[in-house]
Amino acid sequence: MKIDNYLSKTIAVDKDENLSFAMEKMEKNNIQDIPVTNEGKYIGKLSYLNLAEELGSMRKGNKPASQLHVATAYSQNGSLLSSKTSLKAAASELVTRNSSILLVKDKKKKNWILKGN
Numbered sequence: 001m002k003i004d005n006y007l008s009k010t011i012a013v014d015k016d017e018n019l020s021f022a023m024e025k026m027e028k029n030n031i032q033d034i035p036v037t038n039e040g041k042y043i044g045k046l047s048y049l050n051l052a053e054e055l056g057s058m059r060k061g062n063k064p065a066s067q068l069h070v071a072t073a074y075s076q077n078g079s080l081l082s083s084k085t086s087l088k089a090a091a092s093e094l095v096t097r098n099s100s101i102l103l104v105k106d107k108k109k110k111n112w113i114l115k116g117n
Helices: 019-028 048-055 087-097
Strands: 033-038 041-047 101-105 110-114
Touching: 019 033, 019 048, 033 101, 041 048, 087 101
Parallel strands: none
Antiparallel strands: 033 041, 101 110
């Protein structure tokens, strides 16, 4: 079985958005990680761990999430998987990367696979 049967709608946040917007989007979509883009291109992911580290950082003072940007908190990671990747291989990749998202590219467009699918 290939993962192309399990791809979900693209959910992402631009690196220039503020952290509070990203947090709202993650909560609304019930996801633990969200892909981060720059001008529509995937550059990494933002997780609740990234958020906790950024918001808890002493160097940020008491700035609220609405004043901090995704660019300050996301982590660069991962390569693109093919939509022809097997479901078993994708699941293994999720565990190996300790992630809830993987970026999957097919010939037509980019899609995200989410762990909950």
